[in-house]
Amino acid sequence: MKLKYFFPMVIAALATFVTSCSDEDVVSYLDNVRVTSSYVALPAEGGSTSIDVTASGDWTISDIPEWVTVSPTSGSGNTTVTFTAPATSKSNEAYVTIECNGDKQMLKVMQMAEKVELAVSTCAEVNKGSDNVSYRIKGAVTKIENTTYGNMYINDGTGEVYIYGTLDAKGAEKNFSSLGIEVGDVVDCEGPRVTHNGTIELKNVTVNSITKSLIKVDSTYVAGEMGNTLPLEGGELTAYVSCKGKGVSVDIPEDAKDWLSIAAIRNGGTEVVFKAAPNTGGDRSTTITFTTTDGKKEYTSKVDIAQKGAIVPVSVADFIATEVGNAQYRLTGLVTKVDDAASGKYYISDYTGQVYVYKASGEVALNDVVTIVGKHAEYKGTPQVGSGKLEEICASAEPISLADFNAAEDSNDKFYVLTGKITEIANDKYGNVYIEDETGEKVYLYGVYGDWTGENKQYFIKDNAIAVGDTITVVTIKTSNKNAPQGKNAVCFGVKKAE
The missing domain is CATH 2.40.50.200 (Bacterial OB-fold)
Known part of the structure; x- marks a missing residue:
């Protein structure tokens, strides 16, 4: 019988690492058997870790070492398998084999008594990786969102990773300022990957090293006051830069060059004046990059510039x-x-x-x-x-049946939500229509518009191709004309075209 073998790449993890069993963490694929993690890491102090096995039929686990207990060792279909080991003073590792219908999945089991130094991964590799795996990255800090917890973005040129929480030198939280990390610094850090609301994060990272940037934006001023937001009518912003490298270059993103430009560079590049054009659209912003070099390596610092816009x-x-x-x-x-x-x-x-x-x-x-x-x-x-x-x-507004609406008292202050099928358009210029519900009850709407302000009252029905047979939802008041009930100045908030 011909057998298939699969040896996934193993990423070293801390002794305290616990594997995840969510569907998104399935990292190994064979036709007949797959697992939710390519390895199992057990704590040095002893304990258990579980993975999920998904198989097309009966499966068995073999080659189990003496220092670990596996339960169950066989099964069928989808099963949670638990690995347990007692405390140890030395590191242990081995491969077990999971076999199903000719496919063999090799799974590494390890119990590390000492911390394992992680290899540096690229940001791109982290973003393509799996949750509940520890990664180490090294890159420039591009943005700091929270200076208490240490939430920041790190970019290594292959991509960007969000850091959610940074531990201080003693491993404590909420002391980020003690590390002295600034935008532009190159940080080497490591921590477990998680995904929160679709955002990939490294959580509560440990910092291995910090390389200070040779360039830093100290402050920005608009109209003589510290700030980074330009007014709607345009104006100038001055950025003050400290540089210990050789020269300064300034990069304005392509999508901002139509409204932001450099007006002046003074004092050897340590004072840069930007000019913004008047803004006729909504709020806009961009990120400016300042770059210097020591002759071997480039260093950057970034600053956000915003401009208020019309709503x-x-x-x-x-x-x-x-x-x-x-x-x-x-x-x-x-x-x-x-x-x-x-x-x-x-x-x-x-x-x-x-x-x-x-x-x-x-x-x-x-x-x-x-x-x-x-x-x-x-x-x-x-x-x-x-x-x-x-x-x-x-x-x-109050939802109400058409019959109850017709019976309601007239009021210019009480609003109702009505839904009905248009049976007749009496006037398509002002939107005078009849609507009917499933009981056959009808309501006459004297004016149907699409704008709550009432500025665009004419031809709403015609301009939007609303026709007999369409079902509309409106908000209206109840009035009467010659003792006949009607809705008046109704505003349309939903249209379902006739099938």
């Missing part, structure tokens, strides 16, 4: 069509679903579509008509409103 009013569809960035948009919509009101997580819709709002300030309720301002963010490829701010709750 652009958009429909949901237009918002979704914009690019991810810092531009600010204003949307008005009906709250159609609330995931977490307190933390500002909900969905809004208008007549063009629906979008998710993530962590907007201000608390809303289902069926509120809200106006929010935020930027185009994205989560796993899906657009969402990020960094949002609730500007206004325009109305709090």
Whole structure:
């Protein structure tokens, strides 16, 4: 019988490392058997570690060394296998064999009594790697997000890795400032990889070495005051740079060159003046890179420059069509679903579509008509409103049946949510239509618009090809004309085309 063998690359780990069993950590692939980790690491003080075995049929584990216990040693299909070893004063390692239907998976089992020095991985390798594996990287600090915990980004030229937490020299948390790490420094650090909300991180890393950068941006000033944000109308920003290398070069990203330029370089490159053009769009920002060299190696320091912009009013569809960035948009919509009101997580819709709002300030309720301002963010490829701010709750509406709406008292202050199929368009200029529900009850809407402000009242129905047979959702008040009930000045927040 012909057998297949698979010997995965083994990455050395600390003695305290525990393997993960999530589906995303499956790293070895054979036709008939696969495991969730290419190795098992047991603590020197003794203990257990588990992996998952996924097999197409019956499987067995053989070549088990005396110093480790495996349970179970055979099974069928998907099984969790536990490896247990007592405390040890010396390091142990061996390979066990998992066999199923002719396929053999070789799995390394190790119990290290001393710390194993990790080889340096590239940032690209970390980003392609697996969670719950310890990695060591070396690269330049490009951004520091939190100076207490030590959250920062490190780039080695192959990619960038987010560091979530940096331990101090004694292994303690929340003492990042004691390390003296600054943007531009080259840091050698190591820690376990985790994934949080789609972001790959090395968590609570240990710093092995810090190589100070030969260049540093000390401060930036706008109009005589320290800061990095230019006004809407444009202006100048001055960056003050300390350099111990040979010369200074300045790099402005291509996508910012149409609005940001260098106006002057003074004092041997230690004072650089940038000029920003007036901004007719939303908020924008860029990152400037300052570079020097010691003749052998380049050193960099980076600084963010931002410019305030106008807030652009958009429909949901237009918002979704914009690019991810810092531009600010204003949307008005009906709250159609609330995931977490307190933390500002909900969905809004208008007549063009629906979008998710993530962590907007201000608390809303289902069926509120809200106006929010935020930027185009994205989560796993899906657009969402990020960094949002609730500007206004325009109305709090009550869902109601068409029959109950017709029977309700007239009021200019009470808003209702109605849904019905258009049975007749009496006037497509002003949007006078009849809608009907599944019971046959009808409501006359005297004016249907797409804009809560009421500025664009005419031809909304015609311009958006809304026709008889389409189902619409509107927010309206209840009035009467010659004792006949009607909705007035209805705003459309949903359209379902007739099939």
